[in-house]
Amino acid sequence: GQNIDQPTEMTATEGAIVQINCTYQTSGFNGLFWYQQHAGEAPTFLSYNVLDGLEEKGRFSSFLSRSKGYSYLLLKELQMKDSASYLCAVRDTGGFKTIFGAGTRLFVKA
Amino acid sequence: DTAVSQTPKYLVTQMGNDKSIKCEQNLGHDTMYWYKQDSKKFLKIMFSYNNKELIINETVPNRFSPKSPDKAHLNLHINSLELGDSAVYFCASSQDRSYGYTFGSGTRLTVV
Numbered sequence: 450g451q452n453i454d455q456p457t458e459m460t461a462t463e464g465a466i467v468q469i470n471c472t473y474q475t476s477g478f479n480g481l482f483w484y485q486q487h488a489g490e491a492p493t494f495l496s497y498n499v500l501d502g503l504e505e506k507g508r509f510s511s512f513l514s515r516s517k518g519y520s521y522l523l524l525k526e527l528q529m530k531d532s533a534s535y536l537c538a539v540r541d542t543g544g545f546k547t548i549f550g551a552g553t554r555l556f557v558k559a
Numbered sequence: 560d561t562a563v564s565q566t567p568k569y570l571v572t573q574m575g576n577d578k579s580i581k582c583e584q585n586l587g588h589d590t591m592y593w594y595k596q597d598s599k600k601f602l603k604i605m606f607s608y609n610n611k612e613l614i615i616n617e618t619v620p621n622r623f624s625p626k627s628p629d630k631a632h633l634n635l636h637i638n639s640l641e642l643g644d645s646a647v648y649f650c651a652s653s654q655d656r657s658y659g660y661t662f663g664s665g666t667r668l669t670v671v
Contacts, residue, residue: 482659491649492602494659534600545590545614547660549602 451475453550455537460556461527469522469535469553477542483511483522484536486552492536496522524555532557562586565650565663572640573671580635580666582650588661589654590614591633593625596647596665608633640670 452474461467473481480499484492498504498513498520510523522535534552541548563584572578584591592615593605606625607615613625622638633650647667651660 484659491662491664492660494661497659536602538602543614544655545607545609546604546617548604549594551599551601 451539451548453537453539453548455535455550455553457551458554458556460558461524463527463529463557463559465527466523466525467527467555469524469537469555471520471522471537471550473518473520473537473539473550475539475541475548478515478539479542479544480540481511481513481520482538482540482547483509483520484538484549486534486536488533495535527557529557529559531555563650563652563661563663565648565666567666568664569667569669571669571671574640574642576640577636577638578640578668579637580648580650580668582633582635582663584631584650584652584661584663586652586654586661587631588652589630590652591627591630592651592653592660593633593635594649594651594662596649598646602649606633606635637668640668642670644668645670 455471483495486492496511503512508525513520536552537550565582590609592607605619608627611627624636627633647665650663
């Protein structure tokens with residue numbers, strides 16, 4: 450079966466660091482993606498991991514362990530505008546289908 | 560210069576009606592998708608087209624019929640609308656499997 454789990458909600462303070470975890474069990478794997486979605490808007494692509502390890506992009510980093518079926522998104526120097534839902538998604542082996550998790554709503558407080 | 564554009568942005572209609580949502584991308588991507596996001600914010604794939612060919616049809620009722628006249632367009636026609644069809648429908652495109660999707664702004668469909 451296909452299953453992607455991530456926490457429903459998290460709260461963090463402006464300027465802090467937050468880590469959003471994602472675990473997955475899918476029938477195939479061809480990459481893991483993180484997307485950001487502000488309320489009422491479309492998801493926007495943040496990061497892509499296909500090999501184990503850490504990918505860094507400015508304030509955002511994403512980590513993948515394929516053997517553990519685990520990823521995390523790390524957000525540093527949090528800003529109020531980072532308040533959004535963060536969606537973990539796994540692309541299947543064929544490459545044409547991406548399964549999304551339910552998303553983690555992040556609240557950044559002053 | 561919008562990358563993926565969907566119309567309309569909002570659609571309110573009565574049960575039993577037939578409606579269409581249009582999607583166009585000017586990114587030159589080969590693959591286009593339709594996703595449905597329900598009230599619990601789950602994004603579920605409905606269809607995937609690659610170079611106008613249907614690749615994924617994810618157990619969607621046959622009241623939903625996608626049409627891709629060319630690789631830049633993927634439209635969604637829905638017959639006999641039901642209350643449960645109310646959701647936000649997102650069109651997306653991607654160039655290849657190592658890139659993320661570019662999503663359209665979504666169409667909020669409300670069936671009354």
